[in-house]
Amino acid sequence: MDNYPSRLLENAVNELAKLPGIGRKTALRLAMHLLRQNPVDVEMMCNTLNDMAKNIRYCSECNSISDKSICDICNSHNRDKTVICVVEDIRDVMAIENTGQYRGIYHVLGGIISPIDGIGPDDLKIASLVEKVAKGSIKEVIMAFSTTIEGDTTNFYIYKKLKGLNIIVSTIARGISIGDDIEYADQITLGRSIINRTLYENMLADSGKS
Amino acid sequence: MDNYPSRLLENAVNELAKLPGIGRKTALRLAMHLLRQNPVDVEMMCNTLNDMAKNIRYCSECNSISDKSICDICNSHNRDKTVICVVEDIRDVMAIENTGQYRGIYHVLGGIISPIDGIGPDDLKIASLVEKVAKGSIKEVIMAFSTTIEGDTTNFYIYKKLKGLNIIVSTIARGISIGDDIEYADQITLGRSIINRTLYENMLADSGKS
Numbered sequence: 001m002d003n004y005p006s007r008l009l010e011n012a013v014n015e016l017a018k019l020p021g022i023g024r025k026t027a028l029r030l031a032m033h034l035l036r037q038n039p040v041d042v043e044m045m046c047n048t049l050n051d052m053a054k055n056i057r058y059c060s061e062c063n064s065i066s067d068k069s070i071c072d073i074c075n076s077h078n079r080d081k082t083v084i085c086v087v088e089d090i091r092d093v094m095a096i097e098n099t100g101q102y103r104g105i106y107h108v109l110g111g112i113i114s115p116i117d118g119i120g121p122d123d124l125k126i127a128s129l130v131e132k133v134a135k136g137s138i139k140e141v142i143m144a145f146s147t148t149i150e151g152d153t154t155n156f157y158i159y160k161k162l163k164g165l166n167i168i169v170s171t172i173a174r175g176i177s178i179g180d181d182i183e184y185a186d187q188i189t190l191g192r193s194i195i196n197r198t199l200y201e202n203m204l205a206d207s208g209k210s
Numbered sequence: 211m212d213n214y215p216s217r218l219l220e221n222a223v224n225e226l227a228k229l230p231g232i233g234r235k236t237a238l239r240l241a242m243h244l245l246r247q248n249p250v251d252v253e254m255m256c257n258t259l260n261d262m263a264k265n266i267r268y269c270s271e272c273n274s275i276s277d278k279s280i281c282d283i284c285n286s287h288n289r290d291k292t293v294i295c296v297v298e299d300i301r302d303v304m305a306i307e308n309t310g311q312y313r314g315i316y317h318v319l320g321g322i323i324s325p326i327d328g329i330g331p332d333d334l335k336i337a338s339l340v341e342k343v344a345k346g347s348i349k350e351v352i353m354a355f356s357t358t359i360e361g362d363t364t365n366f367y368i369y370k371k372l373k374g375l376n377i378i379v380s381t382i383a384r385g386i387s388i389g390d391d392i393e394y395a396d397q398i399t400l401g402r403s404i405i406n407r408t409l410y411e412n413m414l415a416d417s418g419k420s
Contacts, residue, residue, distance in 0.1 A: 005282070005300060021236070043260055049244060051222075052241065053252035065245075
C-alpha cells in the first residue's frame with residue numbers, strides 16, 4: 001500500500017513499527033527525524049540501546065533490574081525484609097518507591113498472567129516467590145497489580161499458591177482516586193471503597209505523614 | 211525525580227526520549243519492551259537504523275529520498291516535467307502519490323520556513339528550485355504545504371522568489387474536507403471554499419475519474 005521511495009527507509013520504518021504503540025505513520029515520522037540528525041548521534045542512540053539489551057542485569061533476590069547482582073533495595077539495611085510487595089515490572093517498583101510510603105522489599109514477576117498474550121504462570125517468577133515465602137521469614141505478601149482481568153487472575157493465582165503458608169496475603173486498596181468525582185466512579189470501585197472504608201482519624205494521620 | 215534502578219536503563223530512556231512525541235514514560239515503556247526482546251533482534255533494529263542514517267541518498271533532481279541517484283519519479287517518461295509540486299518532505303510526496311491525481315514531478319524542500327525552530331529559507335532547497343525554474347522549461351509550480359503559519363510563510367516566500375519568472379504559481383485548494391460538517395468548519399476555510407467554488411459538472415467529472 002505504501003510506496004516508500006527507498007528500501008533503507010522502508011526497512012527502518014518496519015523496525016520502528018514493531019515497537020509497542022508505534023504505528024506505521026509514527027514510525028515514518030521517527031525515521032524522518034533520525035534522517036535529520038547527525039548519523040553519529042543515531043549511532044550513539046543505537047549503541048546505548050544495544051548496550052542495555054546485552055548487558056542489563058537483574059537482582060538475584062527480587063528479579064528487579066539492577067546494575068549490581070543485588071539491587072539497592074534488597075541490599076538496604078533500612079528495608080523491612082519480612083514484607084514483600086509483588087509487582088509486574090520495574091516500572092511499578094519505581095512508581096511505588098516514588099510514593100515514599102513503602103519500606104518493605106519487592107518481588108518482580110517480569111510480567112502478568114495473560115493467556116491472550118500466551119503468558120502463563122511458568123513464564124513468570126512465581127515459583128521463586130513461593131520458594132522465598134516457604135523459607136519462613138516472610139510475614140506479609142502485598143500484591144500490587146493493575147485492576148485488569150490479567151491483574152485479578154495473577155492476584156488469585158498467587159493467593160492460591162501462598163494460602164497454606166501461614167502468612168498475610170494482601171492486595172493494594174481499590175477505591176476512588178484522589179481528584180475523582182464520585183458520580184463518575186464505576187459501581188465496583190465505589191462499592192469496594194465503601195466496604196473498605198477508612199476511619200477518618202486514620203486518614204487524617206496519613207495525610208499528616210505524607 | 212525518577213530513580214532508575216540501572217544506569218543502562220536510564221541511558222536508554224534518555225536516548226529514546228529524544229525522539230519526537232516520545233516522553234519519558236513512553237521511553238521507559240519502549241525500553242522495557244526492548245528488554246523483553248532477544249538482544250539479537252534489538253541489534254538488528256539498531257543496524258537497520260544505522261544503515262539508513264549513514265547510507266540514505268537523495269535524488270539529485272528533486273531532493274527526495276531515493277536509493278538511486280535520480281529517483282523513479284524524476285526518471286519516469288510518463289511524468290510531466292513542466293509541472294513541479296513543491297513539498298516539505300518525502301511524506302508529502304508519498305501522500306500525493308497515493309491520490310493517483312498528480313502526473314508532474316516534485317521538489318522536496320527538506321523542511322519548511324519556521325523561525326521558532328530556527329529554520330530559514332537558506333536551510334531549505336529553495337535556491338535550487340528557483341534555479342531550476344529559471345532555466346525556462348517549467349510551466350507551473352504548485353505549492354503543497356500544510357495550512358499553518360509556517361506553511362503560509364513558505365508559500366509567500368517562494369511566490370515572491372518565482373513571481374518574475376513568467377510561470378504559473380498555484381497552491382493546493384483549501385476547502386471543506388470530505389466527510390466534514392459545514393457547520394463546524396472554521397470561517398476562513400468555509401470562506402475560501404465559497405470563493406474557490408467548483409463547477410458542479412467539473413466535480414462530477416472528477417468523481418468519475420477517481
